[in-house]
Amino acid sequence: MGTLAIIASVILGISFMTFVAFFGRIPALRNTPISFLHRLIFIHLPSSVVSLDRLLTNGRLTTSLTRLAHYLWYDQHPTILIFFFLLLSVGEYLYLPVAWPLLSRTHKFLGTISIILPYLFLYLSAFTDPAHITPSTHVREMARYPYDFSLFHPGTICETCRLLKPARSKHCSICKKCVGRMDHHCIFINNCVGANNQRWFILLLLSTAILTSYGGLLGLDIIRTKIQVRFPYWTLLPWWTSRAAWQSGELDFHRWLVLWTWGLQSGVAMGSVTLLALLTTPLVWGLLGYHLWLVYCGTTTNESMKWQDWQAEMDEGGVYKRKIEGRERVKDLKVEPAWTRWPVEAEQILVRTDDGKPPRESHRLPGEGNEWEAVWRLKDVENLYDIGLWDNLVDVFCPYFMFREARGRGSPVDEREFGRERGRGRRRSS
Numbered sequence: 182m183g184t185l186a187i188i189a190s191v192i193l194g195i196s197f198m199t200f201v202a203f204f205g206r207i208p209a210l211r212n213t214p215i216s217f218l219h220r221l222i223f224i225h226l227p228s229s230v231v232s233l234d235r236l237l238t239n240g241r242l243t244t245s246l247t248r249l250a251h252y253l254w255y256d257q258h259p260t261i262l263i264f265f266f267l268l269l270s271v272g273e274y275l276y277l278p279v280a281w282p283l284l285s286r287t288h289k290f291l292g293t294i295s296i297i298l299p300y301l302f303l304y305l306s307a308f309t310d311p312a313h314i315t316p317s318t319h320v321r322e323m324a325r326y327p328y329d330f331s332l333f334h335p336g337t338i339c340e341t342c343r344l345l346k347p348a349r350s351k352h353c354s355i356c357k358k359c360v361g362r363m364d365h366h367c368i369f370i371n372n373c374v375g376a377n378n379q380r381w382f383i384l385l386l387l388s389t390a391i392l393t394s395y396g397g398l399l400g401l402d403i404i405r406t407k408i409q410v411r412f413p414y415w416t417l418l419p420w421w422t423s424r425a426a427w428q429s430g431e432l433d434f435h436r437w438l439v440l441w442t443w444g445l446q447s448g449v450a451m452g453s454v455t456l457l458a459l460l461t462t463p464l465v466w467g468l469l470g471y472h473l474w475l476v477y478c479g480t481t482t483n484e485s486m487k488w489q490d491w492q493a494e495m496d497e498g499g500v501y502k503r504k505i506e507g508r509e510r511v512k513d514l515k516v517e518p519a520w521t522r523w524p525v526e527a528e529q530i531l532v533r534t535d536d537g538k539p540p541r542e543s544h545r546l547p548g549e550g551n552e553w554e555a556v557w558r559l560k561d562v563e564n565l566y567d568i569g570l571w572d573n574l575v576d577v578f579c580p581y582f583m584f585r586e587a588r589g590r591g592s593p594v595d596e597r598e599f600g601r602e603r604g605r606g607r608r609r610s611s
């Protein structure tokens with residue numbers, strides 16, 4: 182029980198820390214114990230260690246540690262990618278020699294596929310250009326999305342890249358480049374998740390979720406069979422079909438647990454991998470669900486944080502929207518592309534004011550003649566980048582499809598009218 186309990190608690194601890202690291206910064210979990218723990222572990226604890234060290238050794242110890250931590254967190258290096266690769270490979274190396282001979286032909290076939298796919302999608306997510314914005318790709322990236330005049334406004338220049346920032350792009354401080362439709366920088370793939378590799382990233386999450394669930398359940402079944410050969414009255418769950426054994430006193434909770442441990446210990450390596458797979462499964466499905474939810478909402482991790490900031494502003498008051506008219510004025514400044522491949526254009530402008538009053542005359546760009554309307558809820562704001570589940574999926578999984586469609590329709594000037602009938606962006610659903 183001793184070693185097994187240690188292995189299980191280490192695995193559980195690592196899974197929990199990873200969970201906090203991943204989900205602690207998600208806007209939906211703001212003001213929850215998860216975000217509190219995230220702040221405690223990743224902000225308050227390191228800063229108190231730093232101040233203690235400053236007091237004791239004049240900061241000598243932490244300077245080198247900070248440099249290492251900074252390198253690990255803010256530089257592009259494949260450490261975590263290699264760790265992930267090794268986790269998969271070592272897990273399979275420990276698991277397969279025990280499990281493989283016991284599997285049926287169908288499970289061998291399905292198992293082979295579910296082992297190969299995570300490697301394939303890991304390779305594709307890590308080595309596909311996520312849509313880096315360089316002088317040679319800038320025109321294409323500018324034509325990807327129109328500005329929504331809420332989160333993204335024309336005319337902003339990236340200080341580092343010295344290029345106009347396309348709508349939905351973000352500069353990645355780790356890759357040191359701007360990325361088209363930036364979602365987030367993922368240390369597991371040592372790459373940004375952007376317009377061109379988000380599909381591979383989602384498929385990586387899906388294939389990993391299937392692998393850990395499948396491997397975990399198969400491992401559980403193998404352990405169950407092994408125990409039942411010696412103790413036929415034992416069952417996986419204490420109250421399942423072994424009620425008679427429990428009633429006759431042949432099994433009690435303690436003995437049930439002891440037999441569990443006996444089964445796991447008779448193959449510690451495979452048992453540990455099975456436990457690891459089962460414990461990480463909810464994390465992987467959770468991450469997949471979160472990313473699919475973002476696709477459903479037509480947004481990105483980066484944008485959902487910006488929306489959350491808008492909600493905070495709305496709570497305080499001083500956020501106003503207005504219908505846009507006179508769009509040509511902005512286009513004339515040559516900071517907006519003449520056309521984009523996106524089927525809809527912005528119809529609303531969202532602004533915040535410091536004094537809580539509607540914007541004054543000088544703010545009246547680019548629409549004039551309309552009255553400002555106070556906004557209190559995100560539901561009342563249109564998300565230009567949400568064009569319905571199906572088209573959102575097409576945009577993520579076939580990023581070049583809409584470019585092709587746009588190109589087939591004539592000159593860029595005519596493109597301004599293209600696809601208008603496909604419907605406006607939907608209202609924000611969160």
Ligand SMILES: [Zn+2]
Nearest residue numbers: 339342352359
């Ligand atoms: Zn940049």
Ligand SMILES: [Zn+2]
Nearest residue numbers: 353356366373
């Ligand atoms: Zn990056």
